[in-house]
Amino acid sequence: MTTLITGADGYLGQRIAAALRGEDLILAVRCADETELDRKRARLARVADAPVVPVDLRDADPFAHVDPRQITRIVHAAAVIRFDVSHDTASRVNVAGTARVREFAHRCDRLDQLMLLSTLYSAGRRRGEVRETRHDDAGFVNHYEWSKWAAEECLLDPPGLPVTVARLPTVIAEDTTGAVGQYNAFHHTMRLYHSGLLTLLPGDPATPLSLATAEFTVDAVTALLTAPPGIYQVCPGPVTLGTAIDTAFAVFEQDPSFLRRMLPRPIPCDRASFHDMAQAAQRLRGGPLQPALASVTPFAEQLYLPKHFRTDRLRAAWHGYRAQNATALVEAACTDLIERSFRVTEDRSATAT
Amino acid sequence: MNGLYIGSFAHALGAQKRHIRESAEAGLLRSAPEDLEAAGFRWHHVCEPDDTAYDLARAAVAEIAARGDLTDVDAIVYATCLPGGEAGSGPVRDVKDLMDFPAGRLQAEFGMSRAIVVGLHQQACTGALGALRVAGALLTTEPGWRRVLCVTADRFPVGAWYEQAYNLISDGAAACVVGRDPDVCRLLTVHQITNGGLGRAGDDETVGTYFAYTHRLVRETAARVGLTPAELDWVVTQNTHEKAWQILARLLELDHARVWAPTLADVGHVISADVIANLSALLDSGRARPGQRIALPMAGFGLNWQCAVLEVVGR
Numbered sequence: 053m054t055t056l057i058t059g060a061d062g063y064l065g066q067r068i069a070a071a072l073r074g075e076d077l078i079l080a081v082r083c084a085d086e087t088e089l090d091r092k093r094a095r096l097a098r099v100a101d102a103p104v105v106p107v108d109l110r111d112a113d114p115f116a117h118v119d120p121r122q123i124t125r126i127v128h129a130a131a132v133i134r135f136d137v138s139h140d141t142a143s144r145v146n147v148a149g150t151a152r153v154r155e156f157a158h159r160c161d162r163l164d165q166l167m168l169l170s171t172l173y174s175a176g177r178r179r180g181e182v183r184e185t186r187h188d189d190a191g192f193v194n195h196y197e198w199s200k201w202a203a204e205e206c207l208l209d210p211p212g213l214p215v216t217v218a219r220l221p222t223v224i225a226e227d228t229t230g231a232v233g234q235y236n237a238f239h240h241t242m243r244l245y246h247s248g249l250l251t252l253l254p255g256d257p258a259t260p261l262s263l264a265t266a267e268f269t270v271d272a273v274t275a276l277l278t279a280p281p282g283i284y285q286v287c288p289g290p291v292t293l294g295t296a297i298d299t300a301f302a303v304f305e306q307d308p309s310f311l312r313r314m315l316p317r318p319i320p321c322d323r324a325s326f327h328d329m330a331q332a333a334q335r336l337r338g339g340p341l342q343p344a345l346a347s348v349t350p351f352a353e354q355l356y357l358p359k360h361f362r363t364d365r366l367r368a369a370w371h372g373y374r375a376q377n378a379t380a381l382v383e384a385a386c387t388d389l390i391e392r393s394f395r396v397t398e399d400r401s402a403t404a405t
Numbered sequence: 406m407n408g409l410y411i412g413s414f415a416h417a418l419g420a421q422k423r424h425i426r427e428s429a430e431a432g433l434l435r436s437a438p439e440d441l442e443a444a445g446f447r448w449h450h451v452c453e454p455d456d457t458a459y460d461l462a463r464a465a466v467a468e469i470a471a472r473g474d475l476t477d478v479d480a481i482v483y484a485t486c487l488p489g490g491e492a493g494s495g496p497v498r499d500v501k502d503l504m505d506f507p508a509g510r511l512q513a514e515f516g517m518s519r520a521i522v523v524g525l526h527q528q529a530c531t532g533a534l535g536a537l538r539v540a541g542a543l544l545t546t547e548p549g550w551r552r553v554l555c556v557t558a559d560r561f562p563v564g565a566w567y568e569q570a571y572n573l574i575s576d577g578a579a580a581c582v583v584g585r586d587p588d589v590c591r592l593l594t595v596h597q598i599t600n601g602g603l604g605r606a607g608d609d610e611t612v613g614t615y616f617a618y619t620h621r622l623v624r625e626t627a628a629r630v631g632l633t634p635a636e637l638d639w640v641v642t643q644n645t646h647e648k649a650w651q652i653l654a655r656l657l658e659l660d661h662a663r664v665w666a667p668t669l670a671d672v673g674h675v676i677s678a679d680v681i682a683n684l685s686a687l688l689d690s691g692r693a694r695p696g697q698r699i700a701l702p703m704a705g706f707g708l709n710w711q712c713a714v715l716e717v718v719g720r
Contacts, residue, residue, distance in 0.1 A: 247610070247613075248603065248613050250613050251613055251616050252616050314600045314602040314603070315602075315603075315614065316614065316617040316621065317617070319617050319620055321652070321656055322656075324655065325655045328652050333612075335436075335443050335444070336436075336571055336608075337437065337440065337571075340609055341612070341613065
């Protein structure tokens with residue numbers, strides 16, 4: 053049994069490879085040249101004792117270095133995961149790249165499972181209850197969401213492959229200690245609030261957020277590798293936007309430097325107001341607001357589209373499923389951000405001036 | 406602030422009217438001119454090299470004097486962002502050289518012999534409203550007094566950027582009189598919030614905190630006179646990015662058609678004087694009817710936020 057992991061050097065790819073350590077793995081990574089490949093091999097050698105092969109999903113035959121006869125499982129983790137990704141890049145990497153994985157999977161005679169790591173937000177603009185079923189096109193807030201939905205469709209239609217779609221939550225920390233391993237829209241938004249660069253809150257405070265640890269997410273993925281193919285929503289138990297912000301500010305307000313600045317809690321604003329503010333900010337010369345908002349704005353509209361993700365299939369397939377305390381996770385992650393990131397950055401700024 | 410009225414509004418601007426593109430070419434701006442144009446700015450007013458902030462203040466007060474409204478003044482409250490005056494270069498031996506008394510000069514020049522003087526320079530662009538508040542307090546504590554002249558004036562030093570917090574700046578001054586006798590408007594209240602923790606805030610923090618604080622400011626000020634923001638008849642604002650009040654109007658649930666800043670393109674942000682210029686434009690337009698309530702919200706470095714509410718009387 054050999055598992056091919058695409059995007060094995062990515063944030064989740066590495067952690068999945070580590071979780072499967074001891075099994076037969078082939079780690080596929082994208083690299084520009086031999087030097088980068090060597091660097092990635094050295095890094096992944098610390099994660100798993102497995103061959104590392106170059107795979108660029110934009111190539112016509114990206115799996116030329118992989119023998120399809122030995123592959124029994126594919127975990128397709130490679131993707132561009134940015135809410136501000138362009139349509140062209142999302143299309144070439146996330147959609148066309150998945151089509152190439154599908155073509156390769158058809159050549160794997162012993163394939164038991166092809167798992168796509170997708171996102172809960174492949175649901176797009178729909179509101180309300182979201183089931184663990186195929187989605188029709190409800191429109192999308194950004195090209196990233198669209199591309200992940202299109203990638204799901206690419207594998208699910210037509211049927212014939214043993215496809216598992218794992219729709220993943222927003223990972224905000226490594227584990228319940230709150231240690232932040234990688235920044236995404238959540239962290240950028242918190243930085244804006246902590247620094248006083250943003251005092252508007254896009255979204256309905258009642259909108260549930262699906263925030264998780266990498267540990268929970270990887271446990272779900274590995275559990276689903278032994279589950280029947282199908283669609284699963286990896287949702288650890290939601291926290292509302294309003295509670296998440298209140299929790300974050302309760303943490304920030306323990307920080308003396310934050311308290312001294314007496315920064316106000318953000319006020320909820322309507323969609324048009326946030327859009328106007330983001331548009332205007334694009335013309336503010338070179339300050340820190342612009343790049344930080346760039347990662348937040350393409351996602352902000354989701355915060356006006358409350359969704360309740362059903363997890364019946366996930367819980368039935370993953371006996372180790374335990375709902376997570378998302379409020380405690382936000383608290384832990386924000387504490388980590390202050391101690392290891394925000395305060396460090398502020399100290400460096402102070403030194404520089 | 407029972408029984409207090411406000412009127413005799415006047416303002417003066419730097420003598421050189423410049424287009425934003427011209428000032429960009431002269432190196433007076435930090436942002437690209439097209440970005441400031443997208444915010445609604447077009448023209449601004451810059452002093453001639455030898456003109457001072459005092460000259461601007463004198464011009465505004467002279468307008469009031471010319472109308473015959475500068476009588477019986479008991480106090481002058483003078484607000485400025487930049488109190489340094491025009492200090493010369495080189496070492497200072499006599500600290501009197503650092504002192505500047507523009508309010509006293511106004512008193513002498515306009516013959517307001519019984520007026521005492523008060524200076525405000527900790528409220529940045531909100532100082533004009535701070536002057537109204539101090540005027541109200543003086544009239545409350547001095548039963549024999551009838552009229553207080555409020556003046557604000559600022560002139561940027563030669564070579565300075567005429568841009569602050571992404572706003573195009575004009576040199577300018579404004580003046581008005583707060584008194585006990587019925588006048589154009591009744592002065593109902595002035596409210597202030599200060600966050601000294603953001604006293605050294607940069608442009609981005611200033612912009613970032615603008616919405617939450619202005620939202621709070623207007624709500625709290627309206628509440629002081631028993632109103633909700635939606636019940637205000639007019640909101641006369643500083644000249645700032647035209648999107649800012651489209652956003653705030655939605656947040657405060659007030660009709661954006663009642664937000665009034667018609668001088669934005671023509672004069673830009675005149676430190677503490679553009680609200681007075683906009684208020685004068687509203688009163689001159691005849692659209693403000695007796696009994697209507699006008700809010701004047703202002704934000705300034707420091708960071709300070711102030712808002713006054715006036716009731717139109719008509720005279």
